Amino acid sequence: MSLLTISNLTKRYRRGGKTIAAVDDVSFHIDPGETLALAGPSGSGKSTIARLVLRLIESDAGRIEFEGNDFLALGGAALRARRARLQMVFQDPLAAFNPRATVARMLDDPLRIHGIASRAERPRRIAALLERVGLTTDLAPRAIHEISGGQRQRVAIARAIATKPSLIVLDEAVSALDVSVRGQILELLLDLQRQEQIAYLFISHDLGVVRAIAHRVVLLEAGQLAESGDAHAVIDAPQSAIGKALVAAAPRLNRTRP
Numbered sequence: 001m002s003l004l005t006i007s008n009l010t011k012r013y014r015r016g017g018k019t020i021a022a023v024d025d026v027s028f029h030i031d032p033g034e035t036l037a038l039a040g041p042s043g044s045g046k047s048t049i050a051r052l053v054l055r056l057i058e059s060d061a062g063r064i065e066f067e068g069n070d071f072l073a074l075g076g077a078a079l080r081a082r083r084a085r086l087q088m089v090f091q092d093p094l095a096a097f098n099p100r101a102t103v104a105r106m107l108d109d110p111l112r113i114h115g116i117a118s119r120a121e122r123p124r125r126i127a128a129l130l131e132r133v134g135l136t137t138d139l140a141p142r143a144i145h146e147i148s149g150g151q152r153q154r155v156a157i158a159r160a161i162a163t164k165p166s167l168i169v170l171d172e173a174v175s176a177l178d179v180s181v182r183g184q185i186l187e188l189l190l191d192l193q194r195q196e197q198i199a200y201l202f203i204s205h206d207l208g209v210v211r212a213i214a215h216r217v218v219l220l221e222a223g224q225l226a227e228s229g230d231a232h233a234v235i236d237a238p239q240s241a242i243g244k245a246l247v248a249a250a251p252r253l254n255r256t257r258p
C-alpha cells in the first residue's frame, strides 16, 4: 500500500481579478521509504503542493490519503496523532522558527507536544537526536541563529525525526547550503532513510540534487504534472518540453550519488 496518495489535487488563487490554478489536477503517490522529488520552474506549484500535503492551506479539490486515512477529513486528536507521522524541513529554519530559540528547545518541543518523552527523559532523547544527525551535545544551549547553516539544517532534521515520522516533506531544504555542506546533508538524509525507512517528498529546483537523492521524480509546469517516472530515466532522457528545458538549463548535472 502506498504511504501517500494524492488524487486530482487543485488549489486556485485569485490574483488581480483573475483566478490561477497554482496546483491543477495533480495526482501522484509515494511508497514507504521512497524519495519522490517534485521539480519544476519557479512558480510551478511545488511549495503549494507541500503546503497542501501538510495541511497548512486548504485545497479546492482533490484527495490526500496518508497512511490509509482520508487526510483532509481528519480533525482533532486523530489529526494531531497523524501529524506526528508527517514532518517538514524548509529552506530556512531562521524564517520558520524563532531565531533565538535554543537547539534544545527546538528538539524539546516535538517530544513534549506529542507526548513522546517525559520531562525527565527528554534531555537524554535530545542528546540522542543530536548525535543521530551528527551534532555534539554542547550545541544544545546555543540559539539557532548562532550556529552555522549546515548545523541549523541538521537541527531541523533532528526535530523532524523526533516524532518518528513515516514521511518528511523537504522544501528546498538543501538549496541555501554550499556544495560540500549540501552533500553532507544529502548523505545524512540517505542514511536516515536507510535506517528508519522514512519516505521523503523532496522539493528542489536542482536536478543534480534530485538525481542524487530521488527514486522517482514528478515534473511540474504551471501547476500541472508534465512528466513523471524514475529519476534517472527522466533526467537522462526527458520526454516533455519542460523536462528538456530544465535539463538543458541545469549546470553540470551531477551524475553520481553523493
Ligand SMILES: Nc1ncnc2c1ncn2[C@@H]1O[C@H](COP(=O)(O)OP(=O)(O)OP(=O)(O)O)[C@@H](O)[C@H]1O
Binding pocket: 013, 014, 015, 020, 021, 022, 040, 041, 042, 043, 044, 045, 046, 047, 048, 049, 205
Ligand atoms: N498565497 C498566495 N496567493 C496568491 N498566489 C499564490 C500564493 N501562493 C502561491 N501563489 C502562486 O501560485 C503559483 C505557485 O507558487 P509556488 O510557491 O507553489 O511555486 P514553486 O514551484 O514553489 O516556486 P519556487 O521554485 O519559486 O519556490 C505561483 O504562481 C504563485 O505566485
Ligand SMILES: [Mg+2]
Binding pocket: 046, 047, 048
Ligand atoms: Mg517554492
